[in-house]
Amino acid sequence: MSQKPYRIEIKGVQFRNKGAYLMLLGCLQGLKPVQNSELVLSPGPNLPYPERARLGAWQKLSFRRKSVDLTDWISRLPAPLIRLFNRYGMVTERQVDAVLEASGFAYGDQWPLQFLQNTAREVERFAKAGKPFIFMPQAFGPFESDASKAAMRQIIQHARLLFVRDAVSKQHLESCLSPLPAHVIQSPDFTVGITPAALPQAERPYAALIPNNKVISPYHHANANQLKDDYLAAFVQAAELLHQAGYQVKLVNHEGKEDAELCQHIQARAPHAEVVEIEDPLAVKAYIGGASLVVSSRFHGAINALSQGVPCIATSWSHKYRQMMQDFGMEDYCIETLTPQSLQQSMTQLLANKEAACAQLKARKEALQQQNQQMWQRIYQQLPVD
Secondary structure, eight states: OOOOOEEEEEESOOSSSHHHHHHHHHHHHHTTTBTTEEEEEOOBTTBOHHHHHHTTOEEEOOOEETTEEOHHHHTTSOHHHHHHHHHTTEEOGGGOOEEEEOOSEEESTTSOHHHHHHHHHHHHHHHHTTOOEEEEEEEEOOOOSHHHHHHHHHHHHHOSEEEEOSHHHHHHHHTTSSSOOTTEEEOOOTTTTOOOSOOOOOSSOEEEEEOOGGGGOTTTOTTHHHHHHHHHHHHHHHHHHHHHTTOEEEEEEOSSHHHHHHHHHHHHHSTTOEEEEOOOHHHHHHHHHTOSEEEESSHHHHHHHHTTTOOEEEEOSSHHHHHHHHHTTOGGGEESSOOHHHHHHHHHHHHHTHHHHHHHHHHHHHHHHHHHHHHHHHHHTTSOBO
16 A cells, blocks of 8 residues: 655745755755655746646645635635546645745745735644644844734744744844744755756856846835946946956856846946856856855855855845855855945955955855754654655
């Protein structure tokens, strides 16, 4: 008699954003010891069916539109109808045995309150069913409104495990519930140990510049227009400085269309820079690992560099950047107010201290990987492993 499959939904991931894709791969790698496990993914504009199907994923039947959430109601459909859906590769929420939530950064006042409240209800449903809902290491907060605090408090109380990536995020959670329960655990990003098959060979050293449209987005910043002018000027100057230092300059698109447009704007003013478009997230990580130096506005672009011993300057738009750079001992190279002057100063300093930075990164990576292993051991205690 065959063993009943253990279906695990991975939430918050996608195929377009390379960081989110790496988190999906990190989850799949970590779940290999789980007995008879099957992957579940929810449809979405950045999770198209052909790519979900290539992973052999079940398609989760769900419906959420603002305050309307029919996901639990769909699970109550007659059994013959649900079996019919199963034949077409679809499962309901009640047929999911566990959830790994790997959004990275999606819970705080800068995101829609409705998303937070919908997730809170979903986490509570899983808790009542005795099923683990686990938040993978990610950033949280801030939470200022009573409504967001209440929803996050509900999530904290009903999650089986909640891994928080940094101390500032933990403080934001404490603003919702203090003291925090023991299942809230600080743990670093879990993509550190994902290793590409091979690093690329280049005729001469290259440096990678990785822009991020969120840094200058009016959705996140009231003074977006002024930020955009300073941002483009800083990256153009960085490209010029690196070119003069003898590096090939590569503008790496780490997400999609909007980041590609940023790369093109920078290239128009720094024509010696080359735009690099790579779809495979592991190939992107390998390419970044082959660089001599990186300037990244993408969180996982910076981790891709640092975890492979490549010195990196991070330009920040949220608290998660400085906290991540502290994990690698590189907080002095996190720029929170980006101008041509601040970036040039950091680049000059890093170029002068490059060898010492490389040695430090190797030691920090080993420590972070040990913490990742401890995280997975805690998760395995909640899942059926060999």
